[in-house]
Amino acid sequence: MTDTPTRQRRLLLARLRALPLWSVLATGTLVGGLIGGSYGALTPSTYTATSYVIAVPTGKSTPDAALGFAQAYGRVATQLAVLGDAQVWAGVPVRTLQRSVRTATSPDAPMVAVSATSSRPGLAVDMANAVTRALTRHADDSNDNTHVRLVQFSRAVEPSEPTSASPAVTGLVGASAGGLLCGLALLARPRKSGEGDDPAPAPSVPGPAAAADVRGQR
Template sequence: MTDTPTRQRRLSLARLRALPLWSVLAAGTLAGGLVGGSYGVLTPSTYTATSYVIAVPTGKSTPDAALGFAQAYGRVATQLAVLGDAQVWAGVPVRTLQRSVRSATSPDAPMVAVSATSSNPALAVDMANAVTRALTRHADDSRGNTNVRLVQFSRAVEPSEPTSASSAVTGLVGASAGGLLGGLALLARPRRNGQDDDAAPAPSVPGPAAAADVRGGR
């Protein structure tokens, strides 16, 4: 006679209860570390290069106006109008620039930072410098209306170290996540409430003889 689904489930719960607590944590930590380390090894390293331009007011403008236009140019830096010109100097398609280039501004300084990320450090430099060059030309074209010009503050230089996490770091993160999941599994682990249902004795019901004895003793 084959086991019913209910009995199979009870046997599985019994095996889970029999596992030592440390084995669940150890298995989760080991599995997470292996997955995280493998991810770090198989994923190519990435490098980030950053170039900076600064907004300078002309005689007809003010520093506050330059700060405001710097914020605007920071948003324009990753738009198609700028990237379309930058692709010529970077030597990559516009889609690559859209995926790889980011811009940032400061609320206190009229400066725009353009960062490019690539698995090739030299290409990251070329993309960052190409975008700032295109952005500066667009600012020069509208300088008569804005009274603000963009000046190259710092060119991007080739990074010496990758910005992506190493395999050791990803392995450590994976091990921590695996240990956490193991701890959560322990919290959800079925509690031991005495004997299993299959081993629980059936409740005793007084038979005719026992009932007669009880009546005779009265």
């Protein structure tokens, strides 16, 4: 007669409860480390290249206006109007640019950072420089209205090291997560009946003196 699934689960839980606590934590940490390390080893490395442009006021503008337009150009850089032109120089579709390109601005400096991420270092450089070039051309087209020019401050260079996490880092993260989850599971596990409960007080039995008093009261 084969065991039912319910009975099998009960037997498994009973065996797990019989294991020492340290062994459960060690197993969870080991499994989590193996999963995290495998993820880091199987996931392709990614590289990030960054180029910079700076907003420069013309004779009819002010530095404060340049700072404000730098914030605006940082948001415009990832829009379809700019990426549509950048795809020609980058040699990739617009969707790839939308997934791979990010911008950042500073509240204190009129500068825009354009970063591109790819599994190929050279492609990351091409995408960052292409978006910067397209953004600069769009700024030049509206220079008569904004009175602010975008000037290339620094071109993107090919990164020498990946920006993605190494297998050692992902392994440590997985081991920490596995140990933490097992610890939480042990804290939330159902306790055995009577475990941790205060012992029930023993029933009081009247002694000889108490029994004599009771008979005297009668």
